[in-house]
Amino acid sequence: MKLLTGNSNKTLSKDIAKYLKSKLVNSSIRKFADGEIYIEINENIRGNSIFIIQSVSSPANDNLMELLLCIDALKRSSAKNITAVIPYFGYARQDRKVVPRTSISAKLVSNLITKAGADRIVTVDLHAGQIQGFFDIPVDNLFATPIFARHIRKKIKTKNIICVAPDVGGTERARALGKILNVGLAIVDKRRPKPGHSQVMNVIGDVKNQTCIIVDDIIDSGGTIVNAASALKKRGAKDVFVYITHGVLSGEAVKKIKNSVIKNLVITDTIDNWAKTKNVKNIEILQISSLMAEAIKRISNSTSVSDLFK
Ligand code: R5P
DSSP states (O other): OEEEEOSTTHHHHHHHHHHTTOOBOOEEEEEOTTSOEEEEEOSOOTTOEEEEEOOOOSSHHHHHHHHHHHHHHHHHTTOSEEEEEESSOOSOSOOSOSSSSOOOHHHHHHHHHHHHTOSEEEEESOSSGGGGGGOSSOEEEEOSHHHHHHHHHHHOOOSOEEEEESSGGGHHHHHHHHHHHTOEEEEEEEEEEETTEEEEEEEESOOTTOEEEEEEEEESSSHHHHHHHHHHHHTTOSEEEEEEEEEOOOTTHHHHHHTSSOSEEEEETTSOOHHHHTTOTTEEEEOOHHHHHHHHHHHHTTOOSGGGGO
8 A cells, every 4th residue: 555645735645644654655746837737656556556645625726637647647557546535625516506507516526536547535524425426436535523523522611512504504514513512503594695705694593602613614715604603693602613624715714714703713634724824823723634544544454434433
């Protein structure tokens, strides 16, 4: 078994390799003058099971293309099998046609990864579970929820806790965390008049004097979370903590969080945000490398991955 990394999140790849007491495959990823990507694998990998680690995070198009070219290079170098480890699976938010004449990017990206030559996918908190069905190869979707639950138990010592879904789509995720913590559930009724803009219509559930824990898969512009947090505060919430798997954090998101009513935002390192969030007091990063490394080890040894979540 060998690990290869793309350029999107080398820190996470190195941490995974360290946990597995392994080295990253010697490779070069360069660009031609016009921006085209050029991949070269500098060691023999014939007959090896290879795990290529690459998040489809910003710049999403470059990182996706890098992933596809790495898989192609591995296939042409006679790897025995190729697992695409995609900590953040970008392009997942368009998983169906909500309005006419749009693309289904999640399906197209799934097709591209399969066609490039991947034999298996490992990812974390897919935006929608049904994206697994867009692949005809095995998909292991790992969950950050147990890591979040451990952190909450350690850091938030109050009894009046309620889990909050920042929109109706996030209800299942918030309910799952609520079940682990044995607390109730509230739902924010969010509308999105256009991409990048969110509006809170209502809050379903009583949040008065409660410590609210908002949980979601993605924080992008920050609009959804910042609006949800202030709606909760307006309805009498004591404190608002936020737990999000993928810190996309584009544009002014970090500034918005910094200036918001949010007491603490916890994200994982599926996307490399170490530099962006340095010195921001209310943003904390939880490392997910040991969970990912354990999953890789179990796939490699043909043992259960789901046991990790029992
Ligand atoms: C939407 O369904 C996702 O789960 C997130 O709530 C959304 O992507 C967050 O976007 P933003 O931070 O730009 O409001």
